[in-house]
Amino acid sequence: MYENITYEVKDGIGYLTINRPKALNALNTEVLKEIQKCLDEDIAPDDSINVVIVTGAGRAFVAGADIVEMKDATTNEGHAYTERGHKVMNTIDHMPKIFIAAVNGFALGGGCELSMACDIRLASEKAVFGQPEVGLGIIPGFGGTQRLPRLVGKGMAKYIILSATNIRADEAYRIGLVQKVVAPEELMPEAEKLAKKISSKAPIAVRQAKAAINAGLDTDLNTGSRFEIEAMTQCFASEDKTEGMTAFVEKRDPEFKNK
Structure with missing residues (x-):
């Protein structure tokens, strides 16, 4: 190819x-x-x-x-x-x-x-x-x-x-x-x-972390911080956030589904 x-x-x-x-x-x-x-x-x-x-x-x-x-x-x-x-x-x-x-x-x-x-x-x-x-x-x-x-x-x-x-x-x-x-x-x-x-980590969180880091480097601290808040909010809306924290409390490995 x-x-x-x-x-x-x-x-x-x-x-x-x-x-x-x-x-x-x-x-x-x-x-x-x-x-x-x-x-x-x-x-x-x-x-x-x-x-x-x-x-x-x-x-x-x-x-x-x-x-x-x-x-x-x-x-x-x-x-x-x-x-x-x-x-x-x-x-x-x-x-x-x-x-x-x-x-x-x-x-x-x-x-x-x-x-x-x-x-x-x-x-x-x-x-x-x-x-x-x-x-x-x-x-x-x-x-x-x-x-x-x-x-x-x-x-x-x-x-x-x-x-x-x-x-x-x-x-x-x-x-x-x-x-x-x-x-x-x-x-x-x-x-x-x-x-x-x-x-092995939560895919949505990994993507949002990369995006937040990149955005912050291209702007001022205050604007970057606002982007981080929105990226964090996207993580809270995911099923993987619930799974990751539940697994932590239950002392087991999480099973992330990219949702």
């Missing part, structure tokens, strides 16, 4: 893999189109999954955007390409489902931006992050100038972006870009463990 990515569902978890290992999974227009199609047609409508793991085939997560494609692009073509990249990242960021980036290797340029669009980032000890764009005459154009400062602070984001400095997994963890670093062979098991843990 896809030439540049693979997508499958196993045990209630979605697995989206960028699959251009010979090109280090670089994001060209066709890859972006396939990711968008997968998000829109396979992932978004599937109520059987709440969590998706995003990773890359081979030794890279995504080593950046496709320089060969961009090199001779016109201004209008560059604009369209950038818009397409933003659409993919924003779809992941705004979708109610939870996305875990399992960063197995190089996450540079568009790859770093893809990881940042996900909700949580786990990294192999071999992972490398960076935004090398200014060394190529452009800037991070798939959300990097916006998401990186929100994750690591303005000064650190400027240091990484303006100097085009790559950082290894331990440094990415230190500055808060990734949430956990594990041995390469432990990366997917750790991502699956986390995916199952999130999937």
Whole structure:
């Protein structure tokens, strides 16, 4: 069905893999189109999954955007390409489902931006992050100038972006870009463990929590607090809230039904 990515569902978890290992999974227009199609047609409508793991085939997560494609692009073509990249990242960021980036290797340029669009980032000890764009005459154009400062602070984001400095997994963890670093062979098991843990929680509450966090980061504290109140109210209207609290009182595991 896809030439540049693979997508499958196993045990209630979605697995989206960028699959251009010979090109280090670089994001060209066709890859972006396939990711968008997968998000829109396979992932978004599937109520059987709440969590998706995003990773890359081979030794890279995504080593950046496709320089060969961009090199001779016109201004209008560059604009369209950038818009397409933003659409993919924003779809992941705004979708109610939870996305875990399992960063197995190089996450540079568009790859770093893809990881940042996900909700949580786990990294192999071999992972490398960076935004090398200014060394190529452009800037991070798939959300990097916006998401990186929100994750690591303005000064650190400027240091990484303006100097085009790559950082290894331990440094990415230190500055808060990734949430956990594990041995390469432990990366997917750790991502699956986390995916199952999130999937075991009340789906409506998980979705509302993601929405509230995202909304709060885009506005002032008072407006974000109002959004949180409404999100909490939605949880109180759910059957899962009653089940979760009843199970707690009865000292048993809850059986959430996404209702």
